[in-house]
Amino acid sequence: MRLQIPLTIILVMGIFTLVTSFIPAKPIADVNQMFRNWYIGIITFFIFLGTFNLARSNAEKIKKQGRDWQYSIILLAFLGIMLFFGFYRGRASTEEGQPFMYLYFNVQFPLESTMYSLLAFFVTSASFRAFRARNKEALCLLLAAVVIMLGRVPVGTAIWKGFPTVTEWIMNYPNAAAKRGIRLGIDLGLISMALRMILGIERSYMQ
């Protein structure tokens, strides 16, 4: 029961979704859509579980007074505030002008973009240390990165007017070629892994 039922569920659901995606006929397409809606709804529970685990681990940290436990109080407080303002007026809570959206625009959004912008400093220092044209492959990487960066800023155009055009060409052809090759490889890998999982050959996710 612990193994056979889950293996049956994945086999039935996988084959059903795969086959019925090619059948637009009404009753079958409706069942397919219903399962898709269920799927979208169920995956949100993963996030709810994650949020619950985050709250639980921080509550335990406060209880045991572990390292930096004081900060966990802040985390739980803001999590609670966000949940309160997200629910207190029902669905209307997430409309613009509500406290929930004020917190999003003025706390989460600046924090998120500042966190990501912080990486600009670390990426710059890392590239200063790592960018060495030791061989032809490294030279290719270095040149592509430099040209792309110069093609995206006004100073690049001031140095040479052709930088934006060359940047576009690199992005559209050699870069797109390698990305396409990688994507096709990923797709082939995804299809083979998906079939292995649907057919019950790959079961490591159940451990």
Add this chain to the structure above:
Amino acid sequence: MLMTSGPWVWIAAMLTLAIYSFLYKDNPFYKIAEYIFVGISAGYWAIFLWWNYAYPNLFEPLAKGNYLNIIPIGLGLMMFTQLFRRTAWLVRFPLTFVLGVSLGLQIVAAVEGDMVPQLRGTFSPFSRGVLFGTADFWTSIGYIVLLVGVLSTLIYFFFSKEHKGFLGAGARIGIYFLMIAFGASFGYTVMARISLLFGRLHFLFSDWLHVIK
């Protein structure tokens, strides 16, 4: 715009400075901002997913009399059984349901939405008389580079045969294409981060300090 209200601008500015204080060293101001970010983000995504996905797909139809939706809600709640050791195995039911649907959809998406359009985009310029015809010289060269790049990159990732002779030469060319792509991605990422940095600095000097008009 929402950011014009005074106290909120001050809050956003203080949090921005608290994050940047990490450039000096790890400190309590950074830690406070970091924990606020985690708390707010977790709350935001939970609420966003609830009102946009869980509620309209599961709970709203149930409230309207679609009692079949008890099944996915039950499966969703089963996710929480893994918090207890004795019932942890029950999580396999929602997990395999989600995986089954997701894998079935992904196979279709990979073939229909990705592989076919990518291959069509690579080969079609050669079959419509576009090359050195309707397309200009550099675009035509670009199409040839695209084809050579896709094939050589695929050869590089083809491990079923030793990379010798033709395969070896193809794989070598593939490495150069990959290096150009990695360099381009790196350059693009750096520029995106710097643009975010400028965005934050503009906010500080314009919206908060009013130094820049």
